[in-house]
Amino acid sequence: xxxxxxxxxxxxxxxxxxxxxxxxxxxxxxxxxxxxxxxxxxxxxxxxxxxxxxxxxxxxxxxxxxxxxxxxxxxxxxxxxxxxxxxxxxxxxxxxxxxxxxxxxxxxxxxxxxxxxxxxxxxxxxxxxxxxxxxxxxxxxxxxxxxxxxxxxxxxxxxxxxxxxxxxxxxxxxxxxxxxxxxxxxxxxxxxxxxxxxxxxxxxxxxxxxxxxxxxxxxxxxxxxxxxxxxxxxxxxxxxxxxxxxxxxxxxxxxxxxxxxxxxxxxxxxxxxxxxxxxxxxxxxxxxxxxxxxxxxxxxxxxxxxxxxxxxxxxxxxxxxxxxxxxxxxxxxxxxxxxxxxxxxxxxxxxxxxxxxxxxxxxxxxxxxxxxxxxxxxxxxxxxxxxxxxxxxxxxxxxxxxxxxxxxxxxxxxxxxxxxxxxxxxxxxxxxxxxxxxxxxxxxxxxxxxxxxxxxxxxxxxxxxxxxxxxxxxxxxxxxxxxxxxxxxxxxxxxxxxxxxxxxxxxxxxxxxx
Amino acid sequence: xxxxxxxxxxxxxxxxxxxxxxxxxxxxxxxxxxxxxxxxxxxxxxxxxxxxxxxxxxxxxxxxxxxxxxxxxxxxxxxxxxxxxxxxxxxxxxxxxxxxxxxxxxxxxxxxxxxxxxxxxxxxxxxxxxxxxxxxxxxxxxxxxxxxxxxxxxxxxxxxxxxxxxxxxxxxxxxxxxxxxxxxxxxxxxxxxxxxxxxxxxxxxxxxxxxxxxxxxxxxxxxxxxxxxxxxxxxxxxxxxxxxxx
Numbered sequence: 078x079x080x081x082x083x084x085x086x087x088x089x090x091x092x093x094x095x096x097x098x099x100x101x102x103x104x105x106x107x108x109x110x111x112x113x114x115x116x117x118x119x120x121x122x123x124x125x126x127x128x129x130x131x132x133x134x135x136x137x138x139x140x141x142x143x144x145x146x147x148x149x150x151x152x153x154x155x156x157x158x159x160x161x162x163x164x165x166x167x168x169x170x171x172x173x174x175x176x177x178x179x180x181x182x183x184x185x186x187x188x189x190x191x192x193x194x195x196x197x198x199x200x201x202x203x204x205x206x207x208x209x210x211x212x213x214x215x216x217x218x219x220x221x222x223x224x225x226x227x228x229x230x231x232x233x234x235x236x237x238x239x240x241x242x243x244x245x246x247x248x249x250x251x252x253x254x255x256x257x258x259x260x261x262x263x264x265x266x267x268x269x270x271x272x273x274x275x276x277x278x279x280x281x282x283x284x285x286x287x288x289x290x291x292x293x294x295x296x297x298x299x300x301x302x303x304x305x306x307x308x309x310x311x312x313x314x315x316x317x318x319x320x321x322x323x324x325x326x327x328x329x330x331x332x333x334x335x336x337x338x339x340x341x342x343x344x345x346x347x348x349x350x351x352x353x354x355x356x357x358x359x360x361x362x363x364x365x366x367x368x369x370x371x372x373x374x375x376x377x378x379x380x381x382x383x384x385x386x387x388x389x390x391x392x393x394x395x396x397x398x399x400x401x402x403x404x405x406x407x408x409x410x411x412x413x414x415x416x417x418x419x420x421x422x423x424x425x426x427x428x429x430x431x432x433x434x435x436x437x438x439x440x441x442x443x444x445x446x447x448x449x450x451x452x453x454x455x456x457x458x459x460x461x462x463x464x465x466x467x468x469x470x471x472x473x474x475x476x477x478x479x480x481x482x483x484x485x486x487x488x489x490x491x492x493x494x495x496x497x498x499x500x501x502x503x504x505x506x507x508x509x510x511x512x513x514x515x516x517x518x519x520x521x522x523x524x525x526x527x528x529x530x531x532x533x534x535x536x537x538x539x540x541x542x543x544x545x546x547x548x549x550x551x552x553x554x555x556x557x558x559x560x561x562x563x564x565x566x567x568x569x570x571x572x573x574x575x576x577x578x579x580x581x582x583x584x585x586x587x588x589x590x591x
Numbered sequence: 592x593x594x595x596x597x598x599x600x601x602x603x604x605x606x607x608x609x610x611x612x613x614x615x616x617x618x619x620x621x622x623x624x625x626x627x628x629x630x631x632x633x634x635x636x637x638x639x640x641x642x643x644x645x646x647x648x649x650x651x652x653x654x655x656x657x658x659x660x661x662x663x664x665x666x667x668x669x670x671x672x673x674x675x676x677x678x679x680x681x682x683x684x685x686x687x688x689x690x691x692x693x694x695x696x697x698x699x700x701x702x703x704x705x706x707x708x709x710x711x712x713x714x715x716x717x718x719x720x721x722x723x724x725x726x727x728x729x730x731x732x733x734x735x736x737x738x739x740x741x742x743x744x745x746x747x748x749x750x751x752x753x754x755x756x757x758x759x760x761x762x763x764x765x766x767x768x769x770x771x772x773x774x775x776x777x778x779x780x781x782x783x784x785x786x787x788x789x790x791x792x793x794x795x796x797x798x799x800x801x802x803x804x805x806x807x808x809x810x811x812x813x814x815x816x817x818x819x820x821x822x823x824x825x826x827x828x829x830x831x832x833x834x835x836x837x
Contacts, residue, residue: 376685376719376720378699378703379689379692379699379700379702379703379706380689380699381698381699382693382699383693383696384693384694384695384696386693387690387693387694388694391679391682391690394681394682394686395679395681395682398681398722399681458677458678458679458680459677459678459679460677461641461643461671461673461677462671462677462678462691462694462738463694464642464643465641465642465643465666465669465670465671466666466691466694466695467663467664467666467667467694467695467696468663468694469663
């Protein structure tokens with residue numbers, strides 16, 4: 078038994094909380110679901126290994142890495158690392174602004190720096206554990222096919238996780254000092270989302286921009302661009318420290334030891350430095366919560382409107398006035414940047430590239446509609462008021478659906494209109510796809526609606542795994558349908574049928590029906 | 592003349608019966624307070640009356656309108672205020688009232704006048720154009736109450752409306768409710784503050800284990816409990832203990 082108040086005691090407490098939090102997230106709080114979750118996890122694990130085999134299986138025999146291999150592996154590691162930094166930023170921001178047990182900790186007679194040091198370390202550990210979980214299938218496939226040296230990649234992932242945690246900590250504290258607690262929350266969350274998306278979008282943008290230099294479409298693949306002469310000429314010499322992560326992944330134990338030692342040392346030093354002032358930052362953030370901002374608006378005359386119109390207007394006003402929610406929902410539109418660029422480059426000379434834009438638009442519409450529908454349907458902050466109003470339930474639902482679809486039309490109309498200048502057929506298929514994907518995502522949210530606070534938007538996936546998976550599958554199916562329809566093939570009926578099957582199956586599984 | 596509220600044989604079961612064959616009548620222009628221990632079924636009953644829960648059996652009539660057969664018509668004359676004020680953080684109190692008035696289909700100009708009156712009565716003037724996210728719990732409760740009154744309902748149902756209010760705010764709210772009753776409105780309220788029931792209610796209903804075990808004025812309740820000139824607290828505890836023993 079550890080002595081209360083020591084670092085080990087705090088570490089035990091924190092790891093218990095972290096474990097229960099993770100378990101609750103996976104099982105959505107249902108004890109009886111643990112067995113089902115275990116079965117689903119096993120299936121997902123097998124599927125992930127098969128996916129990894131198809132993606133990296135052919136690279137298992139890679140030995141004596143050349144410059145191209147180092148660049149590509151570093152690029153992939155950078156992609157994974159950017160996602161880790163994004164996750165870490167989220168966790169650190171949450172630690173600053175969530176009250177939870179902070180009052181208890183700060184009012185207790187223990188050194189706050191101790192528990193904050195443990196808490197920050199737990200955050201880094203959680204992020205690394207998640208990254209290991211995602212990387213494991215790829216590493217295992219490579220190790221089975223190419224030899225045990227690939228297992229060194231596990232160590233590289235730990236080192237990447239440590240550096241991600243360090244960067245997130247330094248960034249958040251720097252933001253706190255530079256712009257204050259009020260703005261840090263929003264900026265850090267936007268930064269987290271941008272960092273998470275930036276690298277993958279950046280690669281796609283570079284691929285599109287450099288598409289002219291090669292035969293049509295040859296470099297539209299995200300990773301192919303990393304192997305181009307232009308990128309290779311910018312890469313540092315083979316003995317550069319920058320290749321340590323790639324060398325470590327490839328099984329160079331010397332590089333692994335150096336990379337791991339350096340990253341862990343940097344993390345420990347950062348934790349010790351930051352933990353000292355962490356309590357002060359937390360107090361500043363909680364003071365902000367106590368004296369919440371009071372935005373004032375000017376009084377204007379009441380406008381006559383039907384209940385349906387009132388409900389639509391309310392949804393749009395609430396969304397417009399919540400920059401955090403706007404950033405969370407519109408962040409999905411970041412993925413529209415590559416198709417927008419493709420449109421811009423294709424404008425005037427037409428081209429088959431338009432076919433590539435259609436599924437991206439449809440996919441983004443499905444995802445955005447899912448988020449907006451959750452906010453409008455499940456994230457109703459005054460459910461009793463709306464339910465006690467003398468308005469038919471069907472009218473309320475209709476108004477909320479109209480609010481979601483209205484926002485989707487406003488967001489996607491400019492892209493579809495621009496597409497129409499290149500190809501009317503592509504614009505038509507995109508319109509049909511966007512509306513179908515949005516309607517399908519909205520229907521799924523409607524079938525799986527569960528009362529929640531709007532502020533829980535980021536954790537909406539935990540309320541129903543079925544709805545989350547169905548939403549993703551539906552968006553993919555409608556994107557594929559639209560892409561094949563845009564290409565003018567009847568094969569579009571196959572993913573279209575699959576999309577309908579997904580919807581029918583989801584409806585059957587919905588709690589409303591069962 | 593039909594009563595403001597008539598409940599007959601109301602039943603609602605969750606894992607156990609929450610409301611078990613409840614009969615209750617509230618007259619027009621009456622201040623009726625529902626008392627009961629925790630888990631007695633007070634909130635469940637009122638949520639069924641407000642149309643937030645569907646009963647398993649029984650009937651609910653509001654001013655003669657069958658609330659289960661024609662919920663929209665019944666809701667037109669009812670307002671519901673819960674103990675946890677649920678309002679929109681990103682709207683100002685005035686915008687919230689405009690939204691509520693719109694839901695109840697009130698003409699915009701009349702709603703605006705009424706909203707400004709309510710804002711004044713409840714002392715919300717300085718906060719009228721500030722977003723609700725910065726308001727204290729008491730202020731939020733007053734905004735919710737203003738929302739309930741803006742469409743001029745004939746029946747107001749309140750579940751622990753004074754929770755979290757300071758003495759001044761509680762007095763303002765009580766004053767507004769009394770005024771409603773004086774002008775012909777009906778107020779049905781649950782509370783754990785027995786002093787409020789004692790001072791404000793025309794009649795008090797005591798509910799336990801989902802049934803109405805006693806009803807009447809304070810004097811009538813004392814008679815039923817056989818407690819002479821005892822306080823409402825003693826009377827209430829005696830009635831509940833009697834029911835538990837039975």
